[in-house]
Amino acid sequence: MSSSRVVIIGAGPAGTRAAETLVAAGLKPVVVDEAPRSGGQIYRRQPPGFGRSLKKLYGFEAGKAARLHDAFDRLQDKVDYRPGTMVWGTEGHNLHLADRDGRQDVIGFDALILATGAVDRIVPFEGWTMPGVYTLGGAQIALKYQACLIGRNVALVGSGPLLYLVAYQYRRAGGNLAGIFDTTPLSRELAGLPRMAANPANTAKGLYYFAWLAAHGVPMLHDVSPLRAEGEGRVARLVLRDRAGRERTFACDAIATGYHVQSETQLADLLGCDFAFDARAGQWLPRQDEMGRSSVDGVYLAGDGASVRGADTAEATGALAALACLQDQGMPFDAAVRNQALQAMRRGSAFAAALRDAFPFPEHLYENIADTTLLCRCEEVSVGTFRATLRDKGAGEVNRAKAFCRVGMGRCQGRMCGASAARIAAQTLGVELAAVGRLRGQAPVKPLPTALQTEAGE
Secondary structure, three states: OOOOOEEEEOOOHHHHHHHHHHHHOOOOOEEEOOOOOOOOOOOOOOOOOOOOOHHHHHHHHHHHHHHHHHHHHHHOOOOEEEOOEEEEEEEOOEEEEEEOOOEEEEEEOOEEEEOOOEEEOOOOOEOOOOOOEEEHHHHHHHHHHHOOOOOOEEEEEEEOHHHHHHHHHHHHOOOEEEEEEEOOOHHHHHHOHHHHOOOHHHHHHHHHHHHHHHHOOOOEEEOOEEEEEEOOOOOOEEEEEOOOOOEEEEEOOEEEEEEOEEEOOHHHHHOOOOEEEEOOOOEEEEOOOOOOEOOOOOEEEOHHHOOOOOHHHHHHHHHHHHHHHHHHOOOOOOHHHHHHHHHHHHHHHHHHHHHHHHOOOOHHHHHHOOOOOEEEOOOOEEHHHHHHHHHHOOOOOHHHHHHHHOOOOOOOOOOOOHHHHHHHHHHHHOOOHHHHOOOOOOOOOOOOOOOOEOOOOO
8 A cells, every 4th residue: 555646635624634644654645635725615724925813714713723734734745735736537547637827637546535525505596696796605715815805794695504604704804794694494593402512612602603793783684585686787785585574675785695515526426436315415425434435446535525514524534534545455543543533423423414404405495486597607597497498398307407408517517506406406397306316527527727738838
């Protein structure tokens, strides 16, 4: 195994702990990461020259961020680190890479750990593609990476813990919030507290964010349905329906929206991993055992890219995937470390399940989406066109519908529209969500420059 090439894709919490474990075993893995510096999305580092404190950047998570950053920094001369580099396709045991300067490369692997993370999950509404409308993750990146607010009077719409975390971060940064508009009934969230109390530290942080926002006069509405964003050239108002059925309008100059996050699984798909439908997550996920082994020999899964369970659990699953890699190659590993990581993973999985129950994905929002609403922004496919394709073309699953109307065929490869397309398909056809399938991964999984150079400069 010492002469084998192990590649890790992603340098967030899962990728960092995977690299750390392999290095401790005497290996020098290749670490490929799209970001210019390690940390992932949750612990994204600020650019050189920015002097904000870790406390200001990460709040309660400053200590965890510092430990993770320090851990990777200590590894840099012990790994083949390739920052600013994207894996855009696979072919057998080869990975196709492209860096930010347009250079491409192909590297082989004997073992591969996918720590690809997660992306925002949204529900389209009329005007969601208007300038000034962002995902919650996009709003957070602007704040963390460039110390910028997306607007001076921001409305936050969605459900899940990220909604309140971003609201807290924006308000602490001096931003004004037009309101927090949660699609989940407050009674549902409160009913989930006993199960979430199994992780008292994270539950306490969530309650603190909620109480702090309320104490600072931030308007909060629960059990709402977003209807449309309005404005001339840029968003100026959010219109929603409240729990009493009344239509209400709120002035704002930016909107951030999102409903939890979803696993980034395209590379696992290209590698031939088996998938299974996870009803709680509402997503097809690659099959894995507790150690992160996929159905493909030599391919391991870690972090939110395998199953969304948060940063702490991602660290545990990164270590587990690396230990599984060592075990499969007949190399020694510390059973006590494995058992400790397994316990952390199981605790994190239980807490993630409790969060999903307390903040359920709002399936009901799809029932009233107007036909004129844009579903696939890359290919400009409306909800009405997609529904007509399903009804009139005999498209019984999403890939067949994609072939007819190009939904999910654009630059984002279905990252923004794929989950919504599946739910609209299930509702239109009157079947279970699992029955409509999933958009298959296609290379390139992300947009490439029109002119790529080879390593030799050709």
